[in-house]
Amino acid sequence: MAVATHGGEQWFRTCDVTGFKVDVRAERIAKVNAVMAVVSFLIAVIAALLLVLTRWQIIHLLPVDWYYRVLTLHGLDALVFWIIFFELAALVFGSTAFLNTRMSSPFVGWTGTALAILGFLMVNYMILTGNADVLMTSYAPLKAHPLFYLGMILFAVGALLIVSTFFANLMIWRRENPGQSLPLFVYGLMAAAIIAVITIVSGAIIYIPTFLWSLGIIKDIDPAVYKLVWWGLGHPSQQINVSAHVAVWYLLAFLTVGGQSINEKISRFAFILYIVAINVASAHHLLVDPAVSPVWKVWNTSYVMYLAVFASMIHAFAVPSAIEVAQRKRGYTKGLFEWLKRAPWGNPAFSGLMLSMIIFGFIGGITGVVNGMEQTNIIAHNTLSVPGHFKGAVVGGTALAFMSVTYYLIPLLFRKKIAFYGVAKYVPWIFGIGVAILAVSMYILGAFGIPRRHWDITFSGGPFTFTYNPVTDFFWALFGIGGLLAVVGALIWIVQVVVSVFFGQPFRGPQDLQIPIAEPVQMDEEHKGFAAPGTFVLVLLFIVAFIIFVALNYGWLSAMWEVR
Amino acid sequence: MSEEKKAPFLQLVFDDFILLLFLGVAIYAVSYLIWGLIEIAWTPPIPDEIKEALLGR
Numbered sequence: 179m180a181v182a183t184h185g186g187e188q189w190f191r192t193c194d195v196t197g198f199k200v201d202v203r204a205e206r207i208a209k210v211n212a213v214m215a216v217v218s219f220l221i222a223v224i225a226a227l228l229l230v231l232t233r234w235q236i237i238h239l240l241p242v243d244w245y246y247r248v249l250t251l252h253g254l255d256a257l258v259f260w261i262i263f264f265e266l267a268a269l270v271f272g273s274t275a276f277l278n279t280r281m282s283s284p285f286v287g288w289t290g291t292a293l294a295i296l297g298f299l300m301v302n303y304m305i306l307t308g309n310a311d312v313l314m315t316s317y318a319p320l321k322a323h324p325l326f327y328l329g330m331i332l333f334a335v336g337a338l339l340i341v342s343t344f345f346a347n348l349m350i351w352r353r354e355n356p357g358q359s360l361p362l363f364v365y366g367l368m369a370a371a372i373i374a375v376i377t378i379v380s381g382a383i384i385y386i387p388t389f390l391w392s393l394g395i396i397k398d399i400d401p402a403v404y405k406l407v408w409w410g411l412g413h414p415s416q417q418i419n420v421s422a423h424v425a426v427w428y429l430l431a432f433l434t435v436g437g438q439s440i441n442e443k444i445s446r447f448a449f450i451l452y453i454v455a456i457n458v459a460s461a462h463h464l465l466v467d468p469a470v471s472p473v474w475k476v477w478n479t480s481y482v483m484y485l486a487v488f489a490s491m492i493h494a495f496a497v498p499s500a501i502e503v504a505q506r507k508r509g510y511t512k513g514l515f516e517w518l519k520r521a522p523w524g525n526p527a528f529s530g531l532m533l534s535m536i537i538f539g540f541i542g543g544i545t546g547v548v549n550g551m552e553q554t555n556i557i558a559h560n561t562l563s564v565p566g567h568f569k570g571a572v573v574g575g576t577a578l579a580f581m582s583v584t585y586y587l588i589p590l591l592f593r594k595k596i597a598f599y600g601v602a603k604y605v606p607w608i609f610g611i612g613v614a615i616l617a618v619s620m621y622i623l624g625a626f627g628i629p630r631r632h633w634d635i636t637f638s639g640g641p642f643t644f645t646y647n648p649v650t651d652f653f654w655a656l657f658g659i660g661g662l663l664a665v666v667g668a669l670i671w672i673v674q675v676v677v678s679v680f681f682g683q684p685f686r687g688p689q690d691l692q693i694p695i696a697e698p699v700q701m702d703e704e705h706k707g708f709a710a711p712g713t714f715v716l717v718l719l720f721i722v723a724f725i726i727f728v729a730l731n732y733g734w735l736s737a738m739w740e741v742r
Numbered sequence: 743m744s745e746e747k748k749a750p751f752l753q754l755v756f757d758d759f760i761l762l763l764f765l766g767v768a769i770y771a772v773s774y775l776i777w778g779l780i781e782i783a784w785t786p787p788i789p790d791e792i793k794e795a796l797l798g799r
C-alpha cells in the first residue's frame with residue numbers, strides 16, 4: 179500500500195481512484211469493524227435458515243428450546259451486531275476519507291473496537307451455551323447470565339467510543355474548513371451518529387441495572403420501566419439504520435449514475451427531522467401496555483412521528499430524482515421513464531440501491547406506518563406481521579443498501595478485486611426478491627392471526643387447539659421460498675466478500691476497477707419546471723398504494739369492532 | 743470577520759452538530775422517556791386482593 183510520507187502526514191495515502199486522502203489508521207479500524215459485520219451477518223443468516231425451517235410447520239426443524247435460542251441469536255447478530263459494526267465502519271471511514279481529515283484518536287478507535295468485539299463474543303457465547311434464552315429484547319423478569327448483559331454493555335461502550343471519535347473527527351474537519359457544510363453523505367452519517375448516542379445512552383440506562391439485578395445486587399427490575407427504556411435502545415437503533423442507509427442511498431446515487439440531490443437543503447432538513455422527531459416513535463412498542471396513558475401513546479406515535487414519516491418521503495423523492503436528473507442530463511429524456519430503462523442495471527450497486535428503495539418504501543414504510551398507529555396497531559400487534567414489516571425495512575432496506583455499497587468498499591477500502599464479479603449482478607435480485615416475498619408472506623400470515631415468536635402454532639398437546647384458515651398453508655410455502663431465496667442471496671454475498679477480502683487479488687489501481695464509478699453530473703443552480711417528472715409519477719403511485727393500505731386497515735378494524 | 747461572510751442563520755443551525763445532538767437528546771428525553779417514566783411511577787400498585795386472586799393463592 180502506498181503511504182504518502184511527505185509533509186509529516188505519514189499516515190495518509192491518496193486514493194488513486196477517488197483522489198481522497200485516506201488516513202490509513204482510520205482505514206484499519208474501519209476494516210476490522212466491517213469484517214466483524216460480515217461475521218455477524220453470517221451467524222445471523224445461518225440462524226435465519228434454521229428459523230425459516232422451524233416456523234414452516236411442515237418441516238418444524240428445531241426443538242422448542244433451540245428455536246428460542248436461535249431466535250435470540252438471529253435477532254442480536256442481525257439487528258445489533260451486523261448492522262452496528264457496519265455503521266461503525268462507515269462512521270470511521272466516512273468522517274476521515276470523505277472529509278480528507280485525519281482520525282482524531284486511533285487509540286480510542288481501537289479501544290472501542292476491542293470492547294465491541296469482546297462484547298460480541300460474550301453475548302454469542304452466552305446465547306449458544308443456553309445461558310441467555312431471553313430473546314433479543316430480554317424483557318425482565320426473564321433473566322439471562324450476567325455475562326450476557328455485561329457483553330451488551332461492553333459492546334455499547336465500545337460503540338460509543340467509536341461514535342465519539344466520529345464527532346472528534348468532525349471537529350478537526352470544522353477547524354480546518356471553517357464555514358463549510360458537511361457533504362450530504364457525511365451529514366446523513368452525522369444524523370445516524372446523533373441517534374446512536376441516544377440509543378446507546380438508553381442502552382446503558384437499562385442494561386447496567388439489569389446486569390446488577392442478574393448478579394443479585396438489585397432486587398427487582400420493574401417490567402414496565404424495563405420495556406420503556408429498552409425500547410429507547412431498540413427503536414432508535416432502527417433509526418440509526420434508516421439514517422445510515424439513506425446516507426448510503428445518496429452515496430450510491432452519486433457513485434452509480436453521478437446523481438446529486440436536486441435540493442440539498444431540503445435533504446439536510448429531512449435528516450434534521452429524523453434527529454428531532456423519529457426517536458419518540460419507540461412508543462409504538464408500548465401501544466398495548468397498561469401503565470402509559472393514551473395521550474402519551476398518541477402524542478409519541480402520531481403527531482411527532484409523522485414529521486419523521488414526512489422526512490422519509492422527502493428522501494424517497496430526493497434520491498430517485500437525483501438519479502433521474504443525472505440520467506436526463508446524459509440524454510435519456512424520452513418519455514417519463516427512459517432514464518430508468520437505460521440505467522446501469524448491470525451494476526449490482528445500482529440494482530441493489532433501487533431494490534432497497536422500493537422494498538423499504540412499499541413494504542417496510544407503508545406497513546410501518548400502519549403498525550405504528552395506535553388505532554390500527556391492534557390488528558398486527560405481536561403477530562407475524564411485525565417481523566414482516568421490519569423484514570421490509572431493515573432487511574430489504576438497510577441490509578440490502580449495505581450489501582450494495584460493499585461492492586465499492588471491496589476495491590476502495592479493502593483494496594481487493596471483487597471475486598466472481600460476474601455473479602454480483604444477480605445477488606441483489608436473489609436477496610431482494612427473496613426478502614420481498616418473505617416480508618409480504620409474513621405480513622399476510624400475521625393478518626390471519628399467526629403469532630410471532632411462537633414455536634408451535636398447532637398448539638399440539640395444549641389445553642385448547644386452534645386451526646388457522648387453510649389459505650395460510652399457501653403463504654407458509656411462500657414464506658419458505660422467500661426465506662430460502664434470501665438466505666441463498668445473502669450467502670453468495672458473504673462468500674464473495676470473504677473470498678475477495680481474505681484471498682482476493684490485490685487492487686492495484688483504476689485499471690483494476692470492476693464496478694463502474696459514474697462521472698458526476700453538473701447540477702443546475704436553478705430548476706425550470708419539472709426536473710424529475712418520472713419520479714413524481716412514482717411517488718404518486720406510492721402515495722396511492724399507501725392510502726389504499728391505510729384505508730383497508732381501517733376497514734378491517736371496523737369489521738373487528740363494529741362502528742355504528 | 744466581516745458581516746457578509748457570515749453564513750445565513752439556518753445554515754448555522756443545520757451545520758451545528760452539537761446543537762442538533764442536544765435537540766435530539768432533549769426532545770426524546772422529555773417527550774418519551776421522562777414523561778413515560780412519570781406515568782409509570784404514577785400508576786398505583788395492583789391491590790393486594792386482586793394480586794392474590796390472580797396468583798391463585
Ligand code: HEM
Nearest residue numbers: 226229230253256257313314572573577630631661664665
Ligand atoms: C437472510 C434472510 C433472513 C431471513 C430468511 C430471516 C427470517 C426470519 C425469521 C423466520 C424470523 C422469525 C420470526 C418469528 O418466529 O417470530 C426472523 C426474526 C427476526 N429477524 Fe430475520 N431473517 C433474515 C435476515 C434478517 C436481517 C438481515 C435482520 C436485521 C437486519 C433480521 C432481523 C430480525 C429480527 C429483529 C427478528 C425478530 C427477533 C425476535 O422476535 O426476537 N433478519 N427472521
Ligand SMILES: [Cu+2]
Nearest residue numbers: 413459460462
Ligand atoms: Cu420501532
